[in-house]
Amino acid sequence: MNQQHTKKLHGTARCVSEWAYTSGKAYADPFSEIELDVVVTRPDGDQQTVPAFWGGDGLWRVRYTPSVPGRYEMRSVCSDATNPELYDVRSVLEVSPYEGDDPLKVHGAIKVSADGQSFRHEDGTPFFWLGDTWWMGFTRRLRWPDEFQRLTEDRVRKGFSVVQIVAGLYPDMPAYDERGYNEAGHPWEPEYAAIRPAYFDMADLRIRWLVHQGLVPCVVGCWGYHLPWLGIEKIKQHWRYLIARWGAYPVVWCLAGEGAMPYYLSDDKEGDRRRQQEGWTEIARYVRQIDPYGRPMTIHPTDCARNQVVDDSVLDFDMLQTGHGGMDSLPNTTRTVRQEVARRPHMPVVQGEVSYEGILEGSREEVQRAMFWACILSGAGGFTYGANGIWQLNGETEPYGLSPHGASWGDTPWSVAAQLPGSTQVGIGRRILERYPWWRLEPHQEWVEPAAGEDDYRRAYCAGIPGELRIIYFAQYLASWSPPSYVLGIEPDAGYQASFVDPKTGRVRPLGAITPDADGRWRVPLPGPMQDWLLILENRTQS
Secondary structure, three states: OOHHHOEEEEEEOOOOEEEEEEOOOOOOOHHHHOOEEEEEEOOOOOEEEEEOEEEEOOEEEEEEOOOOOEEEEEEEEEOOOOOOOOOOOEEEEEEEOOOOOOHHHHOOOEEEOOOOOOEEEOOOOEEOEEEEEOOOOOOOOOOOOHHHHHHHHHHHHHOOOEEEEEOOOOOOOOOOOHHHOEOOEOOEOHHHOOEOHHHHHHHHHHHHHHHHOOOEEEEEOOEOOHHHHHOHHHHHHHHHHHHHHHOOOOOEEEOOEOOOOOOOOOOOHHHHHHHHHHHHHHHHHHHHHHOOOOOOEEOOOOOEHHHOOOOHHHOOOEEEEOOOOHHHHHHHHHHHHHHHHHOOOOOOEEEEEOOOEOHHHOOOHHHHHHHHHHHHHOOOOEEEOOEOOOOOOOOOOOOOOOOOOOOOOOOOOHHHHOOOHHHHHHHHHHHHHOOOOHHHOEEOHHHEEOEOEOOEOOOEEEEEEOOOEEEEEEOOOOOOOOOOOEEOOOOOOOOEEEEEEOOOOOOEEEEEEOOOOOOOOEEOOOOOOOOOEEEEEEEHHHO
């Protein structure tokens, strides 16, 4: 034990504590030659092994979030046991209670619910996943601090709770493309010789800002096709570095984007696809092994996350990508959500990418509403929005430009795309649902007629809680010349009060008490304006 290095530190429960180790011994390649961990003994006697990250030169840093107040004892473990400044250094962390009002600290980080259907905070409080897509948000294409903070403020105001963001190795570009640089350049040295701490120092500022504003970063390690370029061992190094840097924050992990998709210009697409499925399965096991916090983990897919790996038990939740065809993608979206919700064992199903608003000059706000409500009422545990222009961060005078396949996805500046109305309307969807115990909702297509299904996916979607609540989304307008719609199977003693709710604005139009017929059927009246509508039935005798 190196008594001369014993430190006494102070921290706060559910807040990140950080400290450093400095080595006087020089290494030719410190990133690859040295691994440093800290074994933390918690107040209850349990232990966590926390990886440290190389900060440049002879500096290694540790970030750790203690979950409860009390005394934590730490001991460093270095792969070079002959280095007294890194090996067997003892420290004590005295942790006081958290007394603020930050929800991510009051309630804790998020995890999968016990029933495998949705997400909860550590204290059991339900967490509503409403994500936004900033794939290239760590680049200098979204300037720090003014532009990044401006987009964050907009998304918080609209009700988003998650941001999907890629950790430096991006989609839609070849390796070392300067469009992927931030203020400090590329995240790796040329030929992937070593990681570049300066890149991640700049990314740290953005991660901390998101968390400070109450947003959960969904950290995407890289795009899937980078795995053949770096190889398994360097991808493991990359992931160890991400866990050491950001695992102490209330993040979730996404192993890769489009995990099984080969590079656009690959000469061996089938071989790469197979190698990527096998490789990401191995990487998932590695991440689970070294993450001391057990943050929820998934992989962004070409269709669904479970198909991107050869063993889906390595994942904690399922993520979907179901097309960019506007309303033409609604059938595949609904079928895929229902299929994945029905798979066993249960895990939350999150829509991760569908019909970005404005992509291919389509998928406008009515599509965003339809996708949100169809997914949630079909059993999805979360929904992620995207806007064309934000995911690639077009500048006002500097559009992203061409993809490797030779075309461009469009030049809409991110600042314009941020104001597309769909982002406001999916946030309104979240606020409507949060009036009710949304985490208890279950799909009940048998409660409405005609219901969305194989014959027509633009009809009604229904979910609810028997005897308490029914939420029905009419994706297609109701008109006098349309077939009449009915609510079915109404419990005789439920005493439902009905309301139409405008999904564009959240405005409520009360209809009063309903009177079903002897068979428990009630004909839905016309709401007036011909558009999509929500119909909500509440049993107010339960309250």
